[in-house]
Amino acid sequence: MRVLIISDIHGNLTALETVLADAGDYDSVWCLGDLVGYGPDPNECVARVRELPNLTCLMGNHDKAAIGEIDVNAFNTDARLAVSWTQRALSDASRRYLKNLPERIVYGDYTLVHASPSKPIWEYILDRNIAARNFNHFDTLYCLVGHTHIPVMYVYGEYNTLELRPAYDDLLQFSNERLIVNPGSVGQPRDSNPDAAYALLDLETNQWEYRRVPYDIAETQRRMETTSLPARLRARLGRGW
Numbered sequence: 366m367r368v369l370i371i372s373d374i375h376g377n378l379t380a381l382e383t384v385l386a387d388a389g390d391y392d393s394v395w396c397l398g399d400l401v402g403y404g405p406d407p408n409e410c411v412a413r414v415r416e417l418p419n420l421t422c423l424m425g426n427h428d429k430a431a432i433g434e435i436d437v438n439a440f441n442t443d444a445r446l447a448v449s450w451t452q453r454a455l456s457d458a459s460r461r462y463l464k465n466l467p468e469r470i471v472y473g474d475y476t477l478v479h480a481s482p483s484k485p486i487w488e489y490i491l492d493r494n495i496a497a498r499n500f501n502h503f504d505t506l507y508c509l510v511g512h513t514h515i516p517v518m519y520v521y522g523e524y525n526t527l528e529l530r531p532a533y534d535d536l537l538q539f540s541n542e543r544l545i546v547n548p549g550s551v552g553q554p555r556d557s558n559p560d561a562a563y564a565l566l567d568l569e570t571n572q573w574e575y576r577r578v579p580y581d582i583a584e585t586q587r588r589m590e591t592t593s594l595p596a597r598l599r600a601r602l603g604r605g606w
Contacts, residue, residue, distance in 0.1 A: 371396050372398065376403060380551050381552065383579075394420045397425070399512070401428055403447045404552055404553070407459060431452055431455055443598055469485050482545075497519075506541065508545045536573070538573075548563055549577075563576055
């Protein structure tokens with residue numbers, strides 16, 4: 366079975382539609398959270414994701430904040446303004462959908478969370494030390510995470526060693542090594558590459574295919590200009606930070 370892996374769409378419908386068009390055929394979708402926040406199309410992104418086949422979708426920190434379950438003061442200034450705008454923009458239908466999203470799902474050999482297995486909503490796995498601690502918080506071989514918007518793979522090896530590997534080789538073959546893998550962000554990449562990031566996973570062979578695809582960033586920025594979203598959030602899309 367071929368699974369489309371997407372994360373951190375952040376209200377960017379143009380990036381999402383570009384990824385869906387680029388992905389080709391797939392049997393199911395795993396969305397690792399943060400459908401909304403930062404971008405101008407929260408309701409449209411929620412509606413589009415809900416249409417996807419055999420969908421598993423998780424709760425992200427921006428999703429949780431958008432429905433009022435995280436204090437906006439927990440965010441930096443730009444993110445706080447974006448959360449407040451998203452709260453006002455959300456439809457009742459979008460709010461109901463986000464409210465019912467799970468924080469953690471286990472599917473066979475895969476644990477799925479938004480942020481980390483120890484703190485599924487809000488912990489950034491940004492280095493080996495944080496990753497090493499998190500291997501104690503899931504029992505499966507593999508854990509898929511989002512949240513940082515940076516594609517990366519942490520490998521737990523022999524003698525309790527931890528190796529950092531790029532998750533952005535075109536094709537990776539998962540073996541019996543325990544992994545924490547981040548596919549990057551669809552709607553707001555932060556690895557100095559503005560192209561939308563996603564992955565395709567073959568569950569029969571455990572083959573991971575990482576992809577980047579350019580999208581019409583100017584179109585998303587144009588829609589953001591019609592809102593009260595901060596100008597800095599528009600600028601960062603073009604630079605991938």
